Amino acid sequence: MTFQQPKINTSPHVSDEVRKTTCYMCACRCGINVHMKDGKVAYIEGNRDHPVNQGVLCAKGSAGIMQVNAPSRLRKPLKRVGERGSGEFQEIEWDEALQIATDWLAPIRKDDPSKLAFFTGRDQSQSFTSFFAQNFGTPNYAAHGGFCSVNMAAAGIYTMGGAFWEFGQPDWDHTKLFMLFGVAEDHDSNPIKMGIGKIKARGARVIGVNPIRTGYNAVADDWVGITPGTDGLFILSLVHCLMKAGKIDVNYLAQFTNAPCLINGDEKSPEHGLLLRDDDGKELVIDRATGKLTPFDQKGVKPDLTATHRHAGISHRTVMQHMAERYLSNEYAPEAVADRVGISAKRIRTLAAEIARVAFEEAFELDQEWTDFRGETHKTMQGRPVSFHSMRGISAHANGFQTCRALHVLQILLGTVEVPGGFRFKPPYPKPATAHPKPHSGTTPDKPLDGPHLGFVHGPDDLALKEDGTPARIDKAFSWENPMSAHGLMHMVISNAYAGDPYKIDTLFMYMANMSWNSSMNTRGVIDMLTDKDENGDYVIPRLIYSDAYSSEMVAYADLVLPDTTYLERHDCISLLDRPICEADAAADAIRWPVIEPDRDVRGFQSVLCELGAKLGLPGFTNEDGSQKYADYGDYIVNHERKPGIGPLAGFRGDGNDTGRGDVNPDQLDRYIENGGFFVEHIPDEALYYKPWNSAYQDWAVGMGLFDSPQPYLFTLYVEPMRRFQLAAEGHGDRQPPDHLRERIKATMDPLPIWYDPSPDNHGDQYPITALTQRPMAMYHSWGSQNAWLRQLHGHNPLYLPTKLMRENGLSDGDWAKVTSPHGEITVPVLEMAALNENTVWTWNAIGKRKGAWALDENAPEATKGFLLNHLIHELLPPKGDGLRWANSDPITGQAAWFDLKVRIEKAPVPAESQPAMGPIKSPVGKGPKQLAWKVGK
């Protein structure tokens, strides 16, 4: 019988309309095309014109449709009617919700604004939420950076004026060696994948340094399965090898870094270890041409890297000399570090040699003239095609800041930052620490705060301390315990508020922060702190307001719940005032806009703050007649001005043709929507590289409103502010640290990168195995692991054990193990993985869910087999016997040291479910449907 092929329609109707907005399934902020049918979301794909993702889209992005229809979406404001944690709520109207919030917050503001702690989690509107907090007058504001990657960000800003991800990216088109440290997946998820694809397509090399060979390490050409927490030592050994072989960019170091700057060598001087400066505070160098002392930035100056200089009877030697003495020492020789880092000396040398080969043998020049800040014109742009990327893996250790510093210093020694083939900044970066605000914590009843909360300290004078020397902030950010805590310490807020240390608060107000579950160390303890009552029967933390779009684990612990919209139902701006979507070649920002209207009684959180701010009479939120200034967040985005002519969005200002600076344009949002939801302004060719020192770039940045005047600067291999804290600890100056912190400050705040071992503080001798987490690519930085499609990819999370530990403990796949840390124990299913450091175990983070949360069935595998490592991690280190509370954080920035977790493992009888099993919480939204067959255009 001859088969008659059916005729099919190969050109079916695709959609009625495509609405272009910005994804919010994670922090990557890709452009998306939302295909609409009958007014409903039919399909989501990447926007080809968008600078971030150029058309591609990850699993999360495509699964956005299941986020917008998720049964876990909150429906209406909720007032708690049962005990905290019971999940007993009453649905209320918005008027009542806003009145409750106002009645709680207005008296606080009148008496003592610091009684409000306002912390936002995966917030992408920090320039707005901080504006609210600043207007309210509380010093207690931050987002989630303190428990994420502040070490990387702060180390980068202090060292070179920016770090990775939002600050910069590898030069994907020219790099020939790309080295990743501790990254299986990252915030910049699609750009990294696109970049690795480009590198692979031209056969260039990718090296992955990671205890676990997953994600990007799986496709890396070479995998270095390092011992967790030793990256800094490994990097400094690479530095040792490269310096010893002279494989450093001497010209770059002399011209663009503080390597030639002169350090005071008089141990008795109150300025010992500080840099020699002129009366204007400008760093001085010895000019090789004249042999004279001169400010670094003068025309024709050739800074000398090896000079010594006697000034006022004090010997000064260059930063470079100090670095040579430290890093040429055999202390950093591969043979000396090999055992600790778990990489053979020969392999360390091979890796260093390959870096040297590519940086210097494969160096190239781009035929592009440019002029530096000294007025010298260079005929070409020198390229060094080695690039690096790193984020949380090396950040989330107690030695993370110094490790991140070491990596930035390595890049600078190679001369590969802001050059072709290397690492490139994205506007508004580069921006050195000196160009950022300092932290502000000055409170006055009934008045705004005296300045922005977060910033960069340059010495003890900039700490956020009260007159009695105690921390001004509830999270103790910018205190002697962690002086450079540029992103705050969200992970300490609840435990400090509960302990009343440094003081008690009245209302805790949080947004998108799952603190009673996966976003806290010591989950059980945090739940107890949220529910514990004092002798009067009142909650120790008296009031808790929470905003979220979904029925997360945190909702049950709130007294008042303000339901947020999903990302397709709201206005947002991805602003140059905040964390924009720029690329190395261009400045860019973007919006979200309501491509659908909510079908529930919910409101965008930022719009709620516009109304709440007005009800509280906050000056930034009210007109002179006391009326509400911004009708909603969209209105704020268009009409707010930080400085005259500079607002949240840089594009289509004035009559629609002004960029960066310009009057308010009432049609601005429409222009963004017409343009695909974003705006891009390209950087001129002569300004594309060498940005910190490139006059053309500096002028362009001023024109865009990124700076008010050109701000060329030197990269700081030697970070002088750290030395100022050491000086205080040595007894110099009026502002003195508490005695118990002196030795730690002296030891850790070294102005040149060092490495120290965090494992003794975590009882590494008794708990010899490191336990880590990763998030899977399909859920990284996502608020949607309950997503109907994504949960089929990762619905539960075994603990992966290396072959050696499986054999030693008599374990087979499917067995269960008890995992014990100095703080607690869990019992969980195990699975063998060979491509894993032999003393490391790991699992996927945030798969485990509390029963009753996220509209999942109570028997969902996320709740029965899934688990959190958080139960094993405490916000404080195990007691040292000195009677003091030592935070499980980096002593410099306060970054949560998640990855210092040390454990023991033993085989366990199979329990009914993962332990500890916590009781269910009552769902405020019911349960999801049994079955989905989602076709909107039927």
Added chain:
Amino acid sequence: MTTLPQSTDRKLGLVIDLDTCVGCHACVISCKGWNTENYGAPLSDTDAYGADPSGTFLNRVHSFEVQPEQGEAQLIHFPKSCLHCEDAPCVTVCPTGASYKRVEDGIVLVNESDCIGCGLCAWACPYGAREMDQVERVMKKCTLCVDRIYNENLPEEDREPACVRTCPAGARHFGDFADPESNVSKLTAERGGMDLMPEQGTKPVNKYLPPRPKDTLSEGAGDIDILAPYLEPVAQEATGFLGWLDKTLEKL
């Protein structure tokens, strides 16, 4: 029993680069989204928020650990969907003619209105590339986005399968293997593109590019000492190093 065409005018299919696939599942979910809304019945999910969620997917990514004889274990991500075989056993086994291979481009499709949900084709497919939709009770499989690649309602640049359009790493390529000058034919030739399980005699159209050799900078990976000259010391300690620095600066 359904007959296969003697030959097809074109051989459309995919090249999947196993050296580059990072295992992110972007292709899996993009496919799920497009094919839920488009060709035939939606790809359903049963027990979607429950204890045993199970949905229909036309494309899945499997991850395998590989332990080479020498050196470190490796992790390979392996995306798998219908390979649109030239000798497709799923077609010849179909009792109703619902499964067929298109004569113009070689795409293997299921005509859902003729599918009785018997499942013989899924048994016959050695790759496990077909899935029975548990709600609609029809057989679902990769259509190579036949409703995208010719779709005049889409911009020309978007007329490619959803999985290819979305792949962030650029590990998926779409084209005509009958044309030796096509991107997919050239990539297959350059990179040693392979058939999946050729011993099955199915003559798959889709090709896989194998992972490149790994860990060439590790001990035991051959002659890595050729790199040693790059670390030839300029000095043993700080004083000598500063002398070298001086000389180097002098030359600039």
